[in-house]
Amino acid sequence: MNKTTKTAVVVLLALLLWMSSGFFQNNTTSSNVNSLKIDNEDKIIKVRARKIYSELKQSNVLIQGRTESSRDVLVASETNGIVKEIFVKKGEFVKKNQILCKLSTDSRRAKLDEAKALMLQKKLEWDASKVLVEKGYRSQTKAAGSKAAYDASKALVIQMEEELENINIRSPFDGFFNDNIAEIGDFLSIGMPCGQVVDYNPILVIGQVSEQEIKKIRPGVQGFAILSTGEKLDGKLSYVSKTADSRTRTFRIELEISNTNFEVKDGITAELFIPTKKVQAHLIPPSSLTLDSEGKIGVRHISNNNEVVFSGVEIIGDQKEMIWVTGLPEEVTLITIGQEFVLEGQKVNFTLEALN
Numbered sequence: 433m434n435k436t437t438k439t440a441v442v443v444l445l446a447l448l449l450w451m452s453s454g455f456f457q458n459n460t461t462s463s464n465v466n467s468l469k470i471d472n473e474d475k476i477i478k479v480r481a482r483k484i485y486s487e488l489k490q491s492n493v494l495i496q497g498r499t500e501s502s503r504d505v506l507v508a509s510e511t512n513g514i515v516k517e518i519f520v521k522k523g524e525f526v527k528k529n530q531i532l533c534k535l536s537t538d539s540r541r542a543k544l545d546e547a548k549a550l551m552l553q554k555k556l557e558w559d560a561s562k563v564l565v566e567k568g569y570r571s572q573t574k575a576a577g578s579k580a581a582y583d584a585s586k587a588l589v590i591q592m593e594e595e596l597e598n599i600n601i602r603s604p605f606d607g608f609f610n611d612n613i614a615e616i617g618d619f620l621s622i623g624m625p626c627g628q629v630v631d632y633n634p635i636l637v638i639g640q641v642s643e644q645e646i647k648k649i650r651p652g653v654q655g656f657a658i659l660s661t662g663e664k665l666d667g668k669l670s671y672v673s674k675t676a677d678s679r680t681r682t683f684r685i686e687l688e689i690s691n692t693n694f695e696v697k698d699g700i701t702a703e704l705f706i707p708t709k710k711v712q713a714h715l716i717p718p719s720s721l722t723l724d725s726e727g728k729i730g731v732r733h734i735s736n737n738n739e740v741v742f743s744g745v746e747i748i749g750d751q752k753e754m755i756w757v758t759g760l761p762e763e764v765t766l767i768t769i770g771q772e773f774v775l776e777g778q779k780v781n782f783t784l785e786a787l788n
Contacts, residue, residue, distance in 0.1 A: 477774055477781075481782040484763075494704070498637070501635065505605075508623050508626070509621070511595060515617060517534040518627075524609050540592070547589045553585075557578050607631040608631075638684060639687075651669050653707055658703045667690070716757055722772060724742050
């Protein structure tokens with residue numbers, strides 16, 4: 433064997449030895465890869481699942497809103513005058529027709545007395561005219577003139593009495609004196625406000641409904657609202673606007689809620705749930721919700737051949753610690769634990785949870 437042949441044999445033996453050593457060194461890695469392939473194909477991940485079935489459930493439109501007083505009025509003066517007294521403090525409850533502010537009398541009392549004296553004079557003239565007409569000493573025309581003058585004097589008395597009464601600025605309804613806009617000594621002309629009265633019973637929860645949702649909503653239905661403070665309040669949908677806001681293209685709705693104890697305040701953020709129609713829905717734990725690659729909310733469930741399926745869902749309500757969703761088949765094997773570690777189309781093994 434010549435030198436060249438010997439060199440070739442040595443290189444070949446060295447190469448074989450190196451390849452052999454690499455095989456044994458990477459045996460564990462190869463084994464892991466093969467194991468992973470087996471797991472990926474047969475039983476990648478064991479997940480926990482639950483059989484759930486659809487039920488007929490009331491569907492709701494969810495609307496973001498806030499509480500609002502049912503009535504809010506600036507109580508204005510009906511005459512001119514200087515504020516003499518303010519009888520209530522800011523935040524006090526007031527009854528209908530209760531005096532809030534009083535203006536100075538000025539010459540109103542004197543004008544009323546003058547009108548009453550004139551009315552008395554005209555009455556005497558009218559009485560005398562009737563007697564003279566009966567005796568034939570006065571014509572019916574002059575008697576009619578006396579009657580007209582008497583009637584005008586009575587009207588003037590009524591006008592002066594109303595003018596005097598108008599110095600008392602009264603509450604138009606039961607409510608709270610939310611703010612005293614005028615102060616003692618301020619001059620109020622006709623139409624200037626003395627204060628603000630707000631009615632909180634009933635209280636409204638208002639919201640804006642999109643063009644797509646408004647066709648589902650009808651006034652008169654019973655709905656409910658969940659306040660940011662945690663309270664759940666039932667009420668009736670008392671108003672649905674027929675005209676969209678020109679800027680937002682949304683429609684105002686009002687849910688009317690009893691508030692006899694005035695515990696619900698004005699301006700609290702709320703979520704309105706307005707019933708629309710009954711749909712087939714599933715009651716699932718919130719923890720089973722996940723997102724697909726496009727960010728769509730849904731759940732992962734298992735098909736008949738043990739493959740993972742993603743289905744988008746819509747949340748329509750809650751019940752204790754569970755939520756109602758639509759968008760799933762009538763019967764579903766829902767993945768409840770492990771849904772974040774599997775992908776659509778992947779085969780899985782699962783263990784069914786016992787029903788509570």
